[in-house]
Amino acid sequence: MMSQMPPALSKCPSCEEPLESGDRFCGACGYDLSAVPAPPHDSPTMTMNGAVPRPTSAGGPVDWPVAPEVDSSDMPAPVHVPTDIQGTDSGGSELPAEVRFDGHPEPDEYALQAPDPRTADFATPSAGTKLCVACRAGQVDRDGYCENCGHAQPRERDHMEQELGAVAAVSDRGLRHHRNEDAFAVSSTALPDGSPAVVAVVCDGVSSATRPDEASLAASRAANEALLDSLPRGAHPQQAMHDAIIAASQAVNSLAGTTPPDEHAPHQNAPACTLVGAVVTPSLLIVGWVGDSRAYWVPVDRGSPAARLTEDDSWAAQMVAAGLMSEAEAYADERAHAITGWLGADAYELEPHTASFKPDRPGVVVVCTDGLWNYAEAAEEMAEVIPPDAAVRPLHSAQVLVGHALDGGGHDNVTVAVLPFPAPPQGAGSA
Structure with missing residues (x-):
């Protein structure tokens, strides 16, 4: 027996992200679209507020006779009939079990306006207390909403920048997603011989999985910490990168056991993300990856060719490797970005x-992440976008690359790290 296809929707019922034909999960929030019930057949038999539909005949509207005037002085008071019954839908039946309510809980009362500064209590809050950016009076709850006016607060991860000597990274939520599910970590250390090693790790949360933002953050931190631990002890950078990816995988796997159960969606995907990392020394360049986040090489001498250093774990890459499709055909297919490798339980x-x-x-x-390379996929395109002084201004270059993705549409979260090669001496910063 064939399973019933989910109803075609133009927007996600949870976050209103535009959907494409054939989507089974929302690309923005991971909402399971197969759980959306088909719209009920609506054939009302009566109208509200006492209005009576005007009947029609084959020849047009029927003219009703004018009703005689009635003395209403002795009529009983009208009885109010509720038009909505708690716990049922508009048809009076029980709510289907697969309906999921993901919205923020509604407060009992909403503040109509910001408090009057003449009467409001503006006592100095305790240290570490976050105040609402809108009313400047209410405290922010754990879910990021003001307890006074209900205003959603900006998330700290919506836009992040970090510059550390000769490495810099920028991450942005983009223009279409409701949160940033990317994460990065940048650092530097010294090898046993005293030479420098610069590290960058970038992770992209899998939106169709549970808690993708937590997965990417856990993976980037674990991989970075593993590299900072093994490189100074003399591990070969390539082996150190391999072990760092294993550590990142274990960190993401551990999140699966802490995912709170959801009675409306019992079969949730475990937290998951992709990862790409790079280690730069005075003589070596090491890259490591799982998934479809990428690393590119762009020489200072633009007369020399740029190169892509990674191969995607994706459906498109598999089709090309098997000789079943050309690269242009594979990446034009709607299945192109389906990943075949990731970190997760x-x-x-x-x-x-x-x-x-x-x-x-x-x-x-x-x-x-693919939030950038979707707008500069080929190595030559990436070389055209990055500024010529990227080796001495990595933060500016990362900002320019993120801006390029946003100007192109910003359909996804965008994260990029820029590392000059060779690694400069310890303590040397950007010009």
């Missing part, structure tokens, strides 16, 4: 990819 098999390079000239490494 429900991943089929973890296969960390690592590669080692010895560039013969100075350049920069661009480490990014």
